[in-house]
Amino acid sequence: MIAPVVPLPRSRFDIELATPADDQELRALLRRNPIPGSISVTFEREPDFFASCRIRGDFFQVGIGRDRKTGRITGLGTRSIAPAFVNGEPMPLGYLADLRLEPEYRGGTLITRGYRFLKALHEDGRTRLYTTMIFAGNSVALKTIASGRAGLPTYHDMGALYSPGINIRRTKPAVAAACDILRGSYELLPEIVDCLNRNNARRQFAPMHTISMFRKQWRGFGVENFYVAVRDSRVVGVLGCWNQSSFKQTRVVGYALPLRWLVPFANALRPLTGAPRFPRPGEELAYFYISFIAVDNDDLRTFRALLRTAYNDAICTRYLYAILALHERDPLLPVLREYSLTPFSGRLFCVTFDGGKNLFWKLDGRVPYLEAATF
Structure with missing residues (x-):
């Protein structure tokens, strides 16, 4: 049957x-x-x-x-x-x-x-x-x-x-780094891209860039949004400030305890502390991304000067936060201690199917880098 x-x-x-x-x-x-x-x-x-x-x-x-x-x-x-x-x-x-x-x-x-x-x-x-x-x-x-x-x-x-929000508060003293900090331009763009790629090659998973990407792909980002460190006529470091609010937004839904009780008091003290106001539930965050971070030899002085210039330029604007992402092993991470931060973090994963496992096990010890602006 x-x-x-x-x-x-x-x-x-x-x-x-x-x-x-x-x-x-x-x-x-x-x-x-x-x-x-x-x-x-x-x-x-x-x-x-x-x-x-x-x-x-x-x-x-x-x-x-x-x-x-x-x-x-x-x-x-x-x-x-x-x-x-x-x-x-x-x-x-x-x-x-x-x-x-x-x-x-x-x-x-x-x-x-x-x-x-x-x-x-x-x-x-x-x-x-x-x-x-x-x-x-x-x-x-x-x-x-x-x-x-x-x-x-x-x-x-x-x-x-680590992807904290740098609290935009008061102007900080400029940082001397034996280099000039300039704004980006199309004249500097080839050297900017060279700086990004030679330094991103030292990181794991960092993006590879071309000149054309900065002409058409990065919506809302212009070359003038770059801060460029120049020493002896050579670009030795860059970072960009990217406002994506015209096509990506982050909105606060609510606060868990004990923040739910602390937020009203923190906001009441804001005029005295200079700290940014905690947004109300339903309110959109006012922030920009610190993106395209690349510094020759991971020189902390150069990164400090770039970040400080970008931070000071954001004072008296509508922004409450500047958001960036650095891995826990990134040698540039200690610079963030110089700022008031709103903490935010996550875990980075490399995801593989069967065909990618051999490549994963061959990864060397380079420090990972991901752009916060693409999360």
Whole structure:
């Protein structure tokens, strides 16, 4: 007797690539799903989700889960690929970001199915490795996707990534560093790009740049936003100040205890302390990114002079914070102690499927670097 074949029920969800027709719903999903922590925030992408993804590279994909019954998008994640330095050599490097899942769909199989979909995308062979950053307060993500669960790619912990907000308070004394600090220009751009690439090659996962990227790819960033250290007619260090509020926003949703009780008192004392005011729930943060950090020989004096000049120029503007990212082993990190900081951090992971594990185990000891502006 032949046993009858019982067809398996079709899944309630479709996992597929989003299209521009999904843009409005994707932006709404980001607004509804804050990143937890002592300060809960939403990372928003108004007015165009897809346009905001382009700062991570020319190639990106947006994966979504869709409820068949309602047609509603239940979750999303992005995959982007751009040239970066791995062991000092330029190669395509992937970046995984924007993982969100509506609360009522958590705890099921959607995460596993989503990663199965990602693995199928990965088979295009565009990259062997990915990086991703999980914020320290996101305990759910740290306990699930980064825990080595069956069916998920391997998340290799690469250490802490500090991404504090430098509180824009009062003017600080200028720093002498035996160099001139200039603003960027198209005349200096070739030397700026050379400085970025020779120093990024000393870092693990740092982006590789071309002149054309600074002419068209970095939305909202112009060459005049660079601060350039010049010594003996040579560019020896750079950093950029990047305001992305026209296409990316961070909004405060709420404060966990004890901050919830402390914030009103801290704000009341602000006129005396000069500290930036804690935003009210629902308020957008006023900040810019310190990006494109590169300093020859990791010279602390040069970095101090660049950062101090950028900081002082932000005094009496609308900005409350300047946000940057440095790895826990970065030799430039001690300079941040000279500033009042609003702490924020996460864990950096290198993500591999089977085909990338050999390359991962060959990674040398270079200090990782990721651009905070592309989180």
